[in-house]
Amino acid sequence: MKKKTTIYDIAEKLNLTAATVSRALNNNLKISEKTRKLVQDTAIEMNYEINTLAKALKSGKSFNVGVIVPRMDSNFFASVIRGIEEELHSKGYHVIVCQTHDEEKLEIENINSLLNAQVDGILMSITNAKSKDKVFDSLAKKNVPLIFFDRRKQIPGVSSVTIDDFNGAYEATKHLINQGCKCIAHISNDRELEIFKNRFLGYKQALIDHGLEFNENFVIESRSRVEEGRRTMKQWLAMETRPDAIFSSSDFSALGAIQVIREHGLKIPEDISIVGFSNEPFTRFMELSISTVDQSPIEMGKITAQVFLEEVSNGDKIKSEKHVVLTPELIIRKSSLKTPISK
Amino acid sequence: MKKKTTIYDIAEKLNLTAATVSRALNNNLKISEKTRKLVQDTAIEMNYEINTLAKALKSGKSFNVGVIVPRMDSNFFASVIRGIEEELHSKGYHVIVCQTHDEEKLEIENINSLLNAQVDGILMSITNAKSKDKVFDSLAKKNVPLIFFDRRKQIPGVSSVTIDDFNGAYEATKHLINQGCKCIAHISNDRELEIFKNRFLGYKQALIDHGLEFNENFVIESRSRVEEGRRTMKQWLAMETRPDAIFSSSDFSALGAIQVIREHGLKIPEDISIVGFSNEPFTRFMELSISTVDQSPIEMGKITAQVFLEEVSNGDKIKSEKHVVLTPELIIRKSSLKTPISK
């Protein structure tokens, strides 16, 4: 029970040749119905299973794709990955997931080792936009499709799937303004990355459009983590005039801000209103549910996978970028609703 | 810039043979220092990169391992995976992650498609213990190492890495008893799975050891999800005598229980005390922080990977099971501390 059956074993048993067996197994070619049936039946009988490694060597395709995310213990990325998997499994692809933990070094390592694993493509949410062009160049040279989702970077020839972050941020900020907030602060993040730049711009534009003053002191960049949200909020509470609302580019830093606000004895949403970003499950489950912006991650994953499949099927044709932009949805919860809806 | 350089290209350029190049590249063998250096230098110069597919075909190893988890958007599983990755990357392995979403059908599909992807081993946390022996048999037949972590099943010859769930549950329950709770309910889960059986047994034993009555009505099986915790808690609150403490086998269902308790106007921990399991980050971040049991997931991942590596290096020797059991740590927070420590 050790050795695996190959097409040669089947061929031998049926007095055929491996080529014929291969054809019969792959259906499509010119093969008599009789031998096809015969081959397929004995294949089952002999427990034959194709050796994907051999097939991969021959075809030059591994049917593995790499997915690189900053982390996978957030609902957002886990859901994107799920979407990717659902779309790709049925096409025979497998997904190798790597985490960067927001470390550029790990990101580069991941790309290289995925290349080394002969993946047919890399779908990624970039961690850090600075000067990684060398790695991306080598991807291009090797003709390995690269597709960004969510956190992207402008690279000629590289497609992306994102949401309309500007709009999501604009609507969130507008909502806070409608709630009567006058001094809205923004927890931003590395604005070298488009998503954070756009969230910032949407926030700023909403202020301007509604006649509120934009104040640089009320925008701080921090990473998407609870501790960073805490740090940022502390800075603002130490200022002489404190904000009366926070629009955070991340649910995690929003949560950190909420903790600090409460520790200072302030009330949410009365004293300070909050809106986060991503619709992480905990925003719904908190005693004080958190308003946020949903990014339809599963759909994002599926579409990313589809874009990848398109690029693969296009093969060596002239590369063309494709940019899909999904529409975000503002979800209003307790943390920003000053006039509660009656139960 | 299309075609990749192979060892033949290098051989040709240096008037050597592919075999020599291969040897020079793989260091170890008998090769003159001179040619080795020469080969390695030109390899770099020509941008040579080994074709892992060919190597895999030849060696019969893909250097991919499959990891199957119920879900990866929980900190616990994400951290285990991280541990596995950290340990395995340095050995040249890649990790293919699959989620079962607690569906047995998906689990079987995942196993099969990982086998199809020629993985060198499967590390998994099983979803459902019932009658899957066929799949596991085929793993054994193919000589693909299988290692369970956390959620395991007793299969002869299969190693596992778990925590001492009995002890974790015992300590958690004892803590509730020490807090003065008399009627402690237990949110269990599929007890076909050892971890849940053991948590149940630890809970029960703690009751018995401390002279409390064990009542079957206060043990309900539910899946590890917020909604399920809600459902379970509602059942208990509808009973004539309600519990004064809950020990949940999952942080997620503990959270659901907490929501329902509050919706009924009851106070935590005064009216009902709660302890969860897994130390998910949200248990720490809640306004009402949740007591829980830490399972050191990263270490669990690393050890699981080590056990895998051992099995691989053992090769075809007689199989022997190995069972590593880690010690859990009870973390006491607000949800179960009736006499708060002074700040």
Next chain:
DNA sequence: TTGTAAGCGTTATCAA
């Protein structure tokens, strides 16, 4: 120390 040649399991091309 290096070369020769076979083989890993498939598929594609050409011929029969």
Next chain:
DNA sequence: TTGATAACGCTTACAA
């Protein structure tokens, strides 16, 4: 419709 053969890129006895 089927067979023979080469090729994918690498490793490894065996020979030289």
